Amino acid sequence: TLDLSNYLLASFGKTKNKIKITLVFSDTYMDIDLALPLGLIIQELITNSLKYGFPNDQIGQIHVTFNDAECSGSNNFYGLQYSDTGVGLNEDFDLNSSSTLGLKLVRRLVEKQLSGTIELGQKNKAEFKIRFPKGNNHDS
DSSP states (O other), rough: OOHHHHHHHHHHOTTTTEEEEEEEEOOOOOOEEEEHHHHHHHHHHHHHHHISHHHHHHHHEEEEOOOOOOOHSTTTTEEEEEEESSSSOOOTOOOOGOOOOOHHHHHHHIIIIOEEEEEOTTTTSSEEEEEEEEESOOOO
């Protein structure tokens, strides 16, 4: 994932000294049917931040935390918290009616592939909290 984030930085013409990406992942086993959509979700969120969150060479940070009980409040769920320090989301932003392809994809992957939930953090900030069950009880 770190290699992917460095690749994304380079593809958007950003440097590590302008945008710092911090990844904090717990050491856990995950079925490939969960890992693949999770990787796509993280890629799309980072891409969205780099594309829209840091205009005009703005300096900032992206923080991704993935774990189980500490993040989601239950041992039966995984949790992903994502945030950036960029320009944030519009005050009237609604994830369910987002027009960007990347965020539509994120929402669909969370809901349909992971049988999870996604919610926004603080208003005007690019913060996402994703929670999904462990195991194979998701849709194909």
